[in-house]
Each structure stands twice: as C-alpha cells, then as structure tokens.
Amino acid sequence: MLRSLFKTTILATAVIVTSTSAFAADKVYRLKLAESWGPNFPVFGDAVKNMVKMADEMSDGRLKIRVDSANKHKAPFGVFDMVKIGQYDIGHSASYYYNGKVPNTLYFTTMPFGMTASEQYAWFQYGGGQELMDEVYGKHNLVAFPGGNTGVQMGGWFRKEINSVEDLQNLKMRIPGFAGEVLAKLGATPVNIPPGELYTSLERNTIDALEWVGPSLDLRMGFHKIAPYYYMGWHEPATELMFIVNKKKLATLPADLQAILKVAMHKASYDMYIQSYASSAENWDTMTSEFPDIQVKTFPPEVLSAIKKANDEILSEKASKDPLAAKIIKSQQDYLKLVRVWTDISEYGYIKSTKALTE
Known part of the structure; x- marks a missing residue:
C-alpha cells in the first residue's frame, strides 16, 4: 500500500514537473x-x-x-x-x-x-x-x-577651414562626449543635437560645424551641400x-x-x-567620384597638439577628482600601451610594408 502510494506520488510529481517545464518552454x-x-x-x-x-x-x-x-x-x-x-x-x-x-x-x-x-x-x-x-x-x-x-569617425564638417587654434574660438559645433569638453577648453562651444535635427541646425546657422559619424552615414545626411570642408578624425577612433x-x-x-x-x-x-x-568604403568612393567639391582636410599639427594637450589636462583633472574615473582611465591607457604595440606590428605594419605593392 505504502509502496503503491509512493509510486503514485512520484508519477504525479513527474507529470507536474513535466507540465511545468513544458509551460515554461512555451x-x-x-x-x-x-x-x-x-x-x-x-x-x-x-x-x-x-x-x-x-x-x-x-x-x-x-x-x-x-x-x-x-x-x-x-x-x-x-x-x-x-x-x-x-x-x-x-x-x-x-x-x-x-x-x-x-x-x-x-x-x-x-x-x-x-x-x-x-x-x-x-x-x-x-x-x-x-x-x-x-x-x-x-x-x-x-x-x-x-x-x-562605427570604427574611426571623421573629424567633422566645417563651413570654414581650421588653420589655427584661434579658429576654434567661439566655434559652435555639434560634438558630444569627451571631445566636446576638449574643444570647449580651447574656446569652442560644443552642443549635442539629436540626429534628426543635424542638417537643419547646420543649414540655419544654428551651428558652424558638426561631426556625425563618417561616410557610412554622413553622405545621406547631405552635410556636404552646406559645409564643404571634411576633416579627418582624432576624437572618436x-x-x-x-x-x-x-x-x-x-x-x-x-x-x-x-x-x-x-x-x-x-x-x-x-x-x-x-x-x-x-558602408564607409562604398560611400567614400561615391563622395570622391561624384562630389569633387568636398575638400578632405587634416587638422594642422599646431591644432592637433593643442587638442592633445587639452585632452591630457582634462583626463588628469577627472582622475584626480573621482577614484572610479581614475580606475577606468588607467585601465584604458594601460591597455592601449599593451595592445598598440601589436597593432603597429600587425595591421599598421602590414599596410605600411605592402602599400606600394597593392596600389
């Protein structure tokens, strides 16, 4: 009797478990x-x-x-x-x-x-x-x-050329994140604008320049119709x-x-x-062939040096004020030192050493 009852209980439990599992799976x-x-x-x-x-x-x-x-x-x-x-x-x-x-x-x-x-x-x-x-x-x-x-982002679309650090003074630019803080330290006015408002903000002179992404997304936005100077990146690699x-x-x-x-x-x-x-590779080809008025520029060494100096100063300030920020910054900097050696030997070294043979 007890054995029969025990057996019946096990069977009933198995049915319940199976049913519950099936229910969970469904x-x-x-x-x-x-x-x-x-x-x-x-x-x-x-x-x-x-x-x-x-x-x-x-x-x-x-x-x-x-x-x-x-x-x-x-x-x-x-x-x-x-x-x-x-x-x-x-x-x-x-x-x-x-x-x-x-x-x-x-x-x-x-x-x-x-x-x-x-x-x-x-x-x-x-x-x-x-x-x-x-x-x-x-x-x-x-x-x-x-x-x-996105990979390396371009440095942005500008109405006027940037030839010196003074050209950054009072420049109103859509540029979020740490890069915005860096340019602010050099006299620019960074703003953050939703993607859907970027073109009209540039068209209406609400901003003087903007960075968005790169050829993968920039071409369809039409920024080149308003700001012909397209600068190489430094801020979002x-x-x-x-x-x-x-x-x-x-x-x-x-x-x-x-x-x-x-x-x-x-x-x-x-x-x-x-x-x-x-998409960037395809759109870059389209840009260079169909829109010859786009002028691709590199920021002058003087400007990049000033930007890097401001960047390092702000990082030091943040690290000194917040232990967790210091921990993150150190982790990134230490890992960059470690991994960049291999990047230089592998990808950069390969491209540099074979460039003449593959063009």
Whole structure:
C-alpha cells in the first residue's frame, strides 16, 4: 500500500514537473526597447533590428522585443532614464550621451587619441572593460553591453577651414562626449543635437560645424551641400554604441533566454561594425567620384597638439577628482600601451610594408 502510494506520488510529481517545464518552454516573454534613433535609421537602427530578429529566432519565438524609435518615445537622449526606471526594458544609445547625468558613462563610447575598434573590443572582452562598465551601470539598476561600433569617425564638417587654434574660438559645433569638453577648453562651444535635427541646425546657422559619424552615414545626411570642408578624425577612433538593459528585468528571464539575449546583442554589435566599415568604403568612393567639391582636410599639427594637450589636462583633472574615473582611465591607457604595440606590428605594419605593392 505504502509502496503503491509512493509510486503514485512520484508519477504525479513527474507529470507536474513535466507540465511545468513544458509551460515554461512555451511561455513568451515580451520586452520593450527604446532607441535613440529614428525609425529605419541605417546602420544604427539595423543593429537593433538584427538583434531583435536573432533573439526571436534563437529562442524559437519565446523572446519578443518591441522597438520604439525616437519619434515615438520623444526622448532620444532619455533612454538611460527610461530603462533605469523600467519604462523600457532595453535601450540602444550611446553611453557618452549621459555624461551630464552619470559622468563615468563617458569613457565607454570612445576616447580621443584612444583605441581603435579592434583594440577597444579586446579591452571590453579581455582587458576588464566590461567589468568596469558593470561597476558604473550597476549602481543604476542597469547592465550595459557593446551595441555596435562605427570604427574611426571623421573629424567633422566645417563651413570654414581650421588653420589655427584661434579658429576654434567661439566655434559652435555639434560634438558630444569627451571631445566636446576638449574643444570647449580651447574656446569652442560644443552642443549635442539629436540626429534628426543635424542638417537643419547646420543649414540655419544654428551651428558652424558638426561631426556625425563618417561616410557610412554622413553622405545621406547631405552635410556636404552646406559645409564643404571634411576633416579627418582624432576624437572618436572607435565609437561604440550600447545596449542598456534593466538589470531586474533581465533577472526575470529564464537562464536560457538571458543567454540568448546576450548572444544576440554580441553578434549584432559586431555585425554593425562590419556594416559600418563596408558602408564607409562604398560611400567614400561615391563622395570622391561624384562630389569633387568636398575638400578632405587634416587638422594642422599646431591644432592637433593643442587638442592633445587639452585632452591630457582634462583626463588628469577627472582622475584626480573621482577614484572610479581614475580606475577606468588607467585601465584604458594601460591597455592601449599593451595592445598598440601589436597593432603597429600587425595591421599598421602590414599596410605600411605592402602599400606600394597593392596600389
């Protein structure tokens, strides 16, 4: 009798466990994502769409993510807060947009005179960068992951040539992040403007110059019609966007869906870098062949030296005032010294030594 009862209990428990597991496997989890970009925005928006599609497919439809673009939520620079408070579960934005709110977010997009995309990805994944980002974002109920890289960005579109440091005085320029602080130290007036307002701001003389990304996105924006001087970059050698996730919401997902979401973000991030690289190469060819009036310029050595000096001074100031900032800055600088030796030997060395043979 007892043996029969015990056997019946085990069978009943097995049925319940199996039913519960089946129910969990069939349950659909729905998340909301806010992006800083407008609908169907190329490259940046493509990264989001790719991530959402991969998460859906890898989860066999159990993980559904709804995307709201900036035209819907009306807060392109409010993604950090919206995800923090749980209005949205995920965000896609740029970390340095939130410098004014959480200063140490600044360092995880890119830094002037810093690492290239491949070097920075190595830092994130194998040099302690992700752990430092966890430390900064974790205080705000958030966890952030690399969300796609543009590669080296161009230095911007200017109405007038920059021939000296004096030409930066009172220059009103759209340039976010640390680079904006650097130019401000040299007398410029940096402003941050949503992507959808960049062209009209330049056209209406609200700003004198702007940097956006590079050929991958600049050509379609039409900046060359207003500002013919296109300067080479110094300020954003590896601009990384971010997927920002509400930590509590992430914890509510089953372990397999958490893993799937992270893999989808990781893959979408790398895909965006490759797409951006390919688009820049194609659009650069179009620019040089179809728009000969565009004048590609390099900032004079005097100007770059002044910019680098201002950059180093601000870094020292920030490190002296904030132990966590000092920790991040040191980590980036130490890793750059380590990895750049190999970059010089490998990629730069290869290009330099074979250039004459491949042209």
